[in-house]
Amino acid sequence: MTVTLSDEARQYIGAFEEETEATAVDCLVDDEFDRLVFVVKAGEMPKAIGEGGETVQHLEEEFGRDVELVEDAPTAEGFVANALSPAAVYNVTISEMGEEDETVAYAEVAHEDRGVAIGKEGRNIKAAKELAKRHFDIDDIQLT
Known part of the structure; x- marks a missing residue:
């Protein structure tokens, strides 16, 4: 992309x-x-x-x-994990869903690191979402 x-x-x-x-x-x-x-x-x-x-x-x-x-990372999964760093991300799954074929990355984040992944006022997750969209056409990132 x-x-x-x-x-x-x-x-x-x-x-x-x-x-x-x-x-x-x-x-x-x-x-x-x-x-x-x-x-x-x-x-x-x-x-x-x-x-x-x-x-x-x-x-x-x-x-x-x-x-x-x-x-940077060669795969969407690796990129999303890196974008959420320094939060501990155990696994990232990419799936397409819905009528619009929205691409969503589901990131499994350690419970104690959810706040780090989100960041103050949502700043970390917002940046991760924007960068994932720009580099891999991922529409959303959901923390699991």
């Missing part, structure tokens, strides 16, 4: 890649929660985070926004 980026997102990705030397495949500009969510190429998270998280901290100072990272 092709992700279309705004000019603003492309500028953030350019600055991110220059600072981290990691590849960002997407950038969600979330004005509601004043943050940027970068989807980082699989295997490049250590470069993106930096030792002790120093690279992310520097980016937050540079951008004046919170910076969050999601590791």
